[in-house]
Amino acid sequence: MILTGELGSSSRPVRIAIIGAGPSGFYAAGALLRQKDAHVTIDMIDRLPTPYGLVRYGVAPDHQKIKSVTRIYERTMKDSRVRYFGNVNLGTDISHTDLRAHYDQIIYAVGAQSDRKLDIPGEDLEGSFSATEFVAWYNGHPDFRHFEFDLTVESVAVIGVGNVAMDVTRILAKSVDELKTTDITDYALEELQESKVRRIHIFARRGPAQAKFTNPEIKELGELEVADVIVNPADLALDEASRAELAEDRTAQRNMETLRELAERGPTGKPKQIIFHFLRSPTEISGTGGTVSAMMTEKNALYATETGYLSCRGTGAYKEFDAGLVFRSIGYRGVPIPGVPFYDRWGIIPNVKGRVTAEHGGSVVPGEYTVGWAKRGPTGVIGTNKPDAVETVNLMMEDVISGAITAGAATSAVGTAANGQQSPPPGSHNGRVDGIVALLRERGADFVSFADWQILEQIENERGAQRGQPRVKITDVEEMLRLIRTAKEGVAP
Secondary structure, three states: OOOOOOOOOOOOOEEEEEEOOOHHHHHHHHHHHOOOOOOEEEEEEOOOOOOOOHHHHOOOOOOHHHHOOHHHHHHHHOOOOEEEEEOOOEOOOEOHHHHHHHOOEEEEOOOOOEEOOOOOOOOOOEOEEEHHHHHHHHOOOOOOOOOOOOOOOOEEEEEOOOHHHHHHHHHHHOOHHHHOOOOOOHHHHHHHHOOOOOEEEEEOOOOHHHOOOOHHHHHHHOOOOOEEEEOOHHHHOOOHHHHHHHHOOHHHHHHHHHHHHHHHHOOOOOOEEEEEEOOEEEEEEEEEOOEEEEEEEEEEEEEEOOOOOEEEEEEEEEEEEEOOEEEEOOOEEOOOOOOOOOEOOOOEOOEEOOEEEOOOOOOEEEEEEEOOHHHHOOOOOHHHHHHHHHHHHHHHHHHHHHOOOOOOOOOOOOOEOOOOOEOOOOOOOOOOOOHHHHHHHHOOOOOEOHHHHHHHHHHHHHHHHHHOOOOOOOOOHHHHHHHHHHHHHHOOO
8 A cells, every 4th residue: 555645645646757649658558547556647748749659640541440449549638647748859848857857757658660671772762662651651640741752653562561561552552432531641642543553562571371461451452443462373382381380370371361362363354463472582672863663582482490480591583573662661660769778789678578778688777668669679560559558557556566666856836737727736636747837838849738639630520521531631730730729719718
């Protein structure tokens, strides 16, 4: 039992900052709110005005059912113990030192914001992109809204066979009629309407049994209005090691069943083709006038490593494919945060089950934690973040109860809460870290509350309803802030 006045009591709740308002951050907040052993207050801080991270900017626009998870996140944000500070950048508007001074515990839920490179000649030619950039562009991420993709080319190469690669392929292969009822951005829809893309080549360095897409993703490709899926039946002949691996993986078994069905179906005369190439790696991207025009690939063979993992190596057999655009989707990695430890080899924040360490394998940094991709690397789907966050939160509460975390430098003062209401004094149940509000105002940070976000959300939803879409996304930060100010001035007394 925590006594009155002690850290975690109703009169002195644990003050927690969550950096990042994507799925992992929300699952962490939800787990904290369900704790019975300690009282908490939570400030979620994100560099964008809009919450929900990967759900808003990573989930494909034609996957609205997946995006419905935001209803759960919204319930979390409406809890009186939680506040949202959007449009706040860690490193400029607020520092790591500030966080340490104002909060008892910090959770880094920053994801993996960068992508892995191929490290082959020609990768930096114009027309060579990461899948992340294309996904963020058509989803309206403010950082990528001005990117340009030449969709007048006829042939595109997609490198990788994970779900993101399938999303990119599907968006390129869909008809405009299939997309216009989604929340894809207007500018992306306009470009796709003029698209001349007819062939989308998908390259996997290993075999079909090792493909990382989930079965619904590959099934969707076979249901497109204007695109055939081409799978060479010979590519589906598995070696003994792959058959053994397949026997232990139900998802891979379903994938193989779908691929066999697609191989049997073959081309039906649709205007676009999605062509799978297994056991083939890119070795060089070539171009004309500095722009991508072709990609050389090498045929691979599988072999078992000492650990039993089925890896691949080149056979010396090469083949070139025409390609006017190349999208690599071979994995993601985090980027360093000023003042926060970073393990460059794995691209994560070093940690032990969520407790941040000073270095990989080093001592624990008291009061600092991580969740999601920043914790474990870019693995799993959105739901994977839930048990991951629970593990970290359990350790956080363990540290509070054991006395490993004490009420240190974090200060408190009465201020204005993010919902526009005056926050309670420190002695109340929801005593807050309102010094952070004063600090952000002092630095001129134009921070966005959850109520502010709801203004934007209502505008997006109303615009969408007029056009038969879930929403019409606002993609420019300055426009977001202007619309919020205008709406608030309109209801001001």
